[in-house]
Amino acid sequence: MANPYRILTLNKISAQGLKRFPAESYQVASDVDLPDAILVRSQVMHDMEIPASVKAIARAGAGTNNVPVAKMSARGIPVFNAAGANANAVKELVIAGMLLSARNIVPALQFVAGLAGDDATVHKLVEDGKKHFAGIELRGRTLGVIGLGAIGRQVADTALALGMRVQGYDPEITVEGAWSLSSQVKKAQSIEELLRHSDFVTLHVPLLDATRGLIDASRVKAMKSGSVLLNFSRDAIVDSDAVLAGLHEKHLRGYVCDFPSQTLQGQAGVVTLPHLGASTEEAEENCAVMVVDQVRDYLEHGNIANTVNFPTLIMPRESAHRLAVANANVPNMLGQISSALAGAGINIHTMMNKSRGEMAYTLVDTDSPVPPQLIAQIEAIQGVLMVRCLPLSE
């Protein structure tokens, strides 16, 4: 291909995913100039100069708080993610986190690592010392799940299978999410109600303005005495100082999280893991495969699935000539686009338009090629953010 698509990778992306970019039509590297798309995991992109050539950004994971989503929306650039592709990996680590805290496994391992002497001495030290690490069981305890998306629902299901009671809170649960949620999950009316009744509380919400500091000092106080908080979402969702105060006052039993910090380092009752939630072979591969397929379908055909800022829009190809237009969701945009096409004598074969919040997206298949001057004319319509011409390659 004369002009291969150029893909910039900002983190290590699973080779199983990257190999789905055909070598003859894609150039993929961590140092390509003028990329058409950027694939990223956790690298923070907020201060990065994102070249004008970029048409898509894809997060090979769930959270997109490291991507300047609002700025990309203003440029008509979709931000894809790998919805649900790492949920099982996170769920398994959350269950491990509950067990680590319930059974005092981390201090118990530290105790064993410090044992010295012959076997008889060690045996005596073990039998004398083990009372300090006696724990609790999960069965019969109540787990509160805040955020019932891909991860929260899986955690809820597994906790039920372990014999726990489960209550959940998610005022924005999707219809699909509600359908797939076990009827045994009790609906909490508020976060405070959930905190009051839960022995374990696990957070599975995205980091947004509305969720920053979601667990603050007053909510730590609202938690049941002796309970454990688990945070595998993002560090800024929890006020670490408030949690430490709760631990020092013995109001909380433990805090298990995936985000180490100076504040949490070495504190009793705290277990921190090095952002390991999605770090399994399976999850890394699932995420990479999902976003590579999504980016290819978008670059080649303009189809959009799983973004955080665009509507989902998939239109089967019915013509070799396709136009993709991202525009502000305001009146008369479709009218102006179709008038421009009609004015140039171009017949519309099929057309689909969808909106999501302030963003609208249109795919138009035409019966003849759209000349460059007409694309420039559509680009000049006020409110149009991005226009792409997507001829079907031979």
Ligand SMILES: NC(=O)c1ccc[n+]([C@@H]2O[C@H](COP(=O)([O-])OP(=O)(O)OC[C@H]3O[C@@H](n4cnc5c(N)ncnc54)[C@H](O)[C@@H]3O)[C@@H](O)[C@H]2O)c1
């Ligand atoms: N530790 C890790 O490695 C790791 C891995 C994957 C995801 N994550 C984090 O977990 C988050 C959730 O992932 P997911 O795949 O379940 O996402 P998801 O989009 O499927 O689910 C998020 C859920 O949170 C709900 N929500 C939003 N605001 C809320 C609020 N104020 N109160 C209650 N619920 C609210 C949404 O309605 C949605 O159902 C990600 O955004 C990411 O930050 C971390």
Ligand SMILES: O=C(O)CC[C@@H](O)C(=O)O
């Ligand atoms: O890429 C990772 O390892 C972390 C991904 C995780 O934080 C996510 O939001 O999916």
